Amino acid sequence: MGEFIKVAEIAEIPPGTAKRVEVSGHTIALFNIGGQVYAIDDTCTHEQASLSEGTVYGEIVACPRHGARFHVPTGRVLSLPAVRSVAIYPVKVEGGAVYVAPAPQLSGAKPHRP
Numbered sequence: 153m154g155e156f157i158k159v160a161e162i163a164e165i166p167p168g169t170a171k172r173v174e175v176s177g178h179t180i181a182l183f184n185i186g187g188q189v190y191a192i193d194d195t196c197t198h199e200q201a202s203l204s205e206g207t208v209y210g211e212i213v214a215c216p217r218h219g220a221r222f223h224v225p226t227g228r229v230l231s232l233p234a235v236r237s238v239a240i241y242p243v244k245v246e247g248g249a250v251y252v253a254p255a256p257q258l259s260g261a262k263p264h265r266p
């Protein structure tokens with residue numbers, strides 16, 4: 153799984169918000185959804201857009217550029233125009249700090265089929 157690296161303080165990501173971080177060459181979006189922190193690839197799989205700047209609805213983020221939706225806990229793509237899921241990363245929160253292991257994992261879930 154790789155080593156966990158401190159990327160943020162939990163206080164920087166209140167519930168319902170997101171933050172973009174750089175970890176070992178990966179650009180990662182952290183989301184706090186109801187107190188649970190998730191890490192996914194920040195770059196939309198459609199074109200170049202930062203998912204940390206997207207709109208969050210429950211466990212779903214909508215890309216700020218063309219509106220493709222992704223399920224944050226699994227990275228699964230839910231709607232066009234994106235057709236590929238985003239990678240997710242292991243996260244842990246300890247002592248008020250957020251740690252990410254820069255080992256991307258694909259959810260294995262089937263991509264959206266139009």
Ligand code: FES
Pocket residue numbers: 196197198199200201215216217218219220232233234
């Ligand atoms: S760049 Fe994200 S939907 Fe197009």
